[in-house]
Amino acid sequence: MHISKRDGIATWKAWLIRLIAVLIALVVAGFVIMMVGSMRGVSLNPIKVYMSMADGAFGTSSSWMITKMRSWITIRDCMILTCIAIGLAPAFKMRFWNIGAEGQMLVGAIGAAFCMINLAGKVPTPVLFLCMVVFAILAGAFWGFIPGFFKARWNTNETLFTLMMNYIAIQLTSFCVALWEYPPGSNSVGTINGAGKPNTYIGWIGNLFKKGFDDDYMIVVLIVLFLAALMYIYLRYTKQGYEIAVVGESENTARYSGIRVPYVYMRTMAISGAICGFAGFLAVSAVSRTISIDTAGGRGFTAIIVAWLAKMNPFVMIGISALLTFMSKGAIQIASDFGLNEYVSQIITGIILFFILGCEFFLNYQVHFGKQKQ
Amino acid sequence: MNGFVSFLTSLPSLFQSGVIFGTVILFGALGEILTEKSGNLNLGVPGIMYLGGIAGLASTFYYENLLCHRLNIAPNPVLCIIICLAATFLAAACGGLIYSFLTISLRTNQNVTGLTLTIFGSGIGNFFGGSLNTLAGGVGQVNVKVTSELFRAFSTDLVKTVDGWTAKLGFGLGTMLFSYGFLTYFAILLAIFLWWFFKKTRYGLSLRAVGENTATADAAGINVTKYKYLATCIGAGVSGFGGTYYVMNYIKGTWENQGTIEALGWLAVALVIFATWKPLRAIWGSYLFGMLYWAFFYIGGLTRSSQELFKMLPYVVTIFVLLFVALRKRKEDQPPMSLGLPYFREER
Numbered sequence: 074m075h076i077s078k079r080d081g082i083a084t085w086k087a088w089l090i091r092l093i094a095v096l097i098a099l100v101v102a103g104f105v106i107m108m109v110g111s112m113r114g115v116s117l118n119p120i121k122v123y124m125s126m127a128d129g130a131f132g133t134s135s136s137w138m139i140t141k142m143r144s145w146i147t148i149r150d151c152m153i154l155t156c157i158a159i160g161l162a163p164a165f166k167m168r169f170w171n172i173g174a175e176g177q178m179l180v181g182a183i184g185a186a187f188c189m190i191n192l193a194g195k196v197p198t199p200v201l202f203l204c205m206v207v208f209a210i211l212a213g214a215f216w217g218f219i220p221g222f223f224k225a226r227w228n229t230n231e232t233l234f235t236l237m238m239n240y241i242a243i244q245l246t247s248f249c250v251a252l253w254e255y256p257p258g259s260n261s262v263g264t265i266n267g268a269g270k271p272n273t274y275i276g277w278i279g280n281l282f283k284k285g286f287d288d289d290y291m292i293v294v295l296i297v298l299f300l301a302a303l304m305y306i307y308l309r310y311t312k313q314g315y316e317i318a319v320v321g322e323s324e325n326t327a328r329y330s331g332i333r334v335p336y337v338y339m340r341t342m343a344i345s346g347a348i349c350g351f352a353g354f355l356a357v358s359a360v361s362r363t364i365s366i367d368t369a370g371g372r373g374f375t376a377i378i379v380a381w382l383a384k385m386n387p388f389v390m391i392g393i394s395a396l397l398t399f400m401s402k403g404a405i406q407i408a409s410d411f412g413l414n415e416y417v418s419q420i421i422t423g424i425i426l427f428f429i430l431g432c433e434f435f436l437n438y439q440v441h442f443g444k445q446k447q
Numbered sequence: 448m449n450g451f452v453s454f455l456t457s458l459p460s461l462f463q464s465g466v467i468f469g470t471v472i473l474f475g476a477l478g479e480i481l482t483e484k485s486g487n488l489n490l491g492v493p494g495i496m497y498l499g500g501i502a503g504l505a506s507t508f509y510y511e512n513l514l515c516h517r518l519n520i521a522p523n524p525v526l527c528i529i530i531c532l533a534a535t536f537l538a539a540a541c542g543g544l545i546y547s548f549l550t551i552s553l554r555t556n557q558n559v560t561g562l563t564l565t566i567f568g569s570g571i572g573n574f575f576g577g578s579l580n581t582l583a584g585g586v587g588q589v590n591v592k593v594t595s596e597l598f599r600a601f602s603t604d605l606v607k608t609v610d611g612w613t614a615k616l617g618f619g620l621g622t623m624l625f626s627y628g629f630l631t632y633f634a635i636l637l638a639i640f641l642w643w644f645f646k647k648t649r650y651g652l653s654l655r656a657v658g659e660n661t662a663t664a665d666a667a668g669i670n671v672t673k674y675k676y677l678a679t680c681i682g683a684g685v686s687g688f689g690g691t692y693y694v695m696n697y698i699k700g701t702w703e704n705q706g707t708i709e710a711l712g713w714l715a716v717a718l719v720i721f722a723t724w725k726p727l728r729a730i731w732g733s734y735l736f737g738m739l740y741w742a743f744f745y746i747g748g749l750t751r752s753s754q755e756l757f758k759m760l761p762y763v764v765t766i767f768v769l770l771f772v773a774l775r776k777r778k779e780d781q782p783p784m785s786l787g788l789p790y791f792r793e794e795r
Binding site for chain 2: 077078170223228234236237244247252371374378381382420422426433437438
């Protein structure tokens with residue numbers, strides 16, 4: 074067997090390989106589900122399982138109300154995952170391994186929840202939303218800036234630094250939960266400004282323009298699409314985007330051509346953290362309406378994979394996020410339909426990601442079997 | 448002042464909790480040190496610990512509760528331990544094999560592959576753990592009592608004798624040093640073995656060469672691929688013991704879906720940095736982490752919220768070590784030079 078590097082690959086061929094990888098992954102995952110089912114004494118038909126997944130994600134075999142609700146929730150979660158991945162894009166482009174999206178998102182969520190709890194009813198709603206967004210962005214930016222600063226100043230290892238920052242953020246969240254717990258003794262914050270409480274629905278997404286809250290999440294979709302376009306332009310057509318690319322390619326080249334590398338590190342990480350913090354705002358205002366250590370729920374880590382697979386292209390990220398969100402929503406449905414537990418979604422996601430990651434090899438390299446012809 | 452005195456008297460018991468907690472991450476860290484010495488930064492440690500833990504639990508559950516129960520025989524203690532450890536090592540090494548195949552043969556990005564392995568491993572662990580809990584029925588929790596007690600067994604005579612000697616000091620040295628299950632001491636021996644392996648053997652030298660400068664090692668005729676594969680798979684197997692230690696010793700042969708193993712897995716990655724890639728330093732480092740983690744429990748007068756702040760300590764300390772290492776720039780304390788970097792011979 075002999076391996077050689079490809080000079081390039083036709084776009085259709087590349088997508089064909091990726092499609093084949095996803096299909097093989099689905100088949101493998103199907104077998105795993107069947108095996109798991111037979112262990113538990115349930116006979117599962119993989120096709121039925123995938124149909125059940127579609128039902129879970131989009132409510133395809135349910136009533137119109139449920140179809141609408143489930144679809145919107147899937148779209149919303151896909152958009153939030155995309156938002157985090159967009160935040161990671163500039164850092165990764167700079168070859169700065171920001172593993173800390175989870176923490177940056179959590180501190181953003183803390184900022185947003187703080188405003189929601191303390192300012193609701195005291196300031197006009199538009200001001201409240203402005204405060205939530207600003208607090209979330211500032212908190213996230215600060216959390217991203219710290220590892221950026223130390224990398225710029227003393228060249229500390231950013232992968233490990235950002236990883237530690239996640240856990241500090243998680244403990245900080247636990248601290249805030251204990252501080253703000255409601256009702257006392259429940260060990261959780263509870264739904265903030267929920268039904269039947271004073272300031273009902275204030276700070277919930279969509280509350281800006283009307284009394285209640287949105288059960289469609291159009292506003293989230295629009296914001297994230299706008300961010301995606303902005304990031305696309307930023308990375309591709311601006312001077313700062315160019316600086317990021319040069320620093321990523323070679324720090325020495327960047328220094329030689331007069332780019333202030335430390336400054337670029339700090340600026341880019343602040344931007345990266347700010348967007349992840351904003352995702353934290355979305356997670357509080359549009360999803361859970363509370364704060365807990367599960368507010369980020371591992372999405373910060375999943376987004377790393379999304380950003381990497383999309384090669385930092387924000388629009389490709391939407392597609393990959395959609396696939397992953399579909400899998401996880403679907404798996405929850407399988408779990409309830411077939412009496413399995415919902416962690417099956419992580420197994421399937423893992424298998425699919427392994428295959429998508431692995432198939433990149435066949436895009437970049439050509440494998441020749443048999444004896445080498447000279 | 449009073450609080451300080453009560454803190455001092457509770458030190459031995461703090462040390463005990465620290466050791467039990469520390470051994471979980473010591474295994475994780477030792478495996479990861481072995482892996483990282485070959486230049487592979489495997490962020491899949493939490494997933495690998497999940498794989499190890501669930502394999503250890505599930506295999507003993509099938510042996511102890513199903514097979515022996517059905518045949519109506521008493522579980523054989525030696526078999527219990529062998530089955531559990533073998534299953535742990537195999538399952539965890541399989542996780543390492545997936546990672547190795549993807550990063551070394553298919554040349555995928557190490558960080559991304561490791562994180563995927565964490566997602567996959569924690570999925571497998573929690574899925575089968577949850578299923579075992581359902582399968583066990585009754586109280587709704589799986590329990591492998593016999594094996595877990597074997598794992599936690601220690602010689603009470605030895606503990607009592609040594610406690611008697613040190614009774615004058617006001618605390619039992621025997622309880623502090625000898626009241627743990629055999630895996631605790633195995634972890635220490637393993638650390639010493641790894642130190643000897645890295646420093647004193649030819650294979651250890653070659654492995655370090657691969658991690659420091661892969662191209663040079665390749666040119667010197669070292670089979671880089673083989674070293675990377677073996678170090679990563681065996682390292683994963685070792686990390687897996689951390690999961691089993693957690694399941695058998697820390698939570699006494701049960702399973703909980705609370706994501707604790709994942710948090711401990713990341714702490715193991717942190718410990719590797721804290722120990723600056725030195726197995727011997729990882730021993731006391733792990734106990735220190737354990738004591739820092741449990742410190743809140745022994746310091747009086749803390750509210751629940753400030754307890755949470757105390758639990759940050761191990762991570763904050765790790766960041767300081769990271770900074771300190773970067774500032775001091777000592778050659779011996781640096782990570783392996785090609786850590787995290789891919790190696791393709793034809794792209795040098």
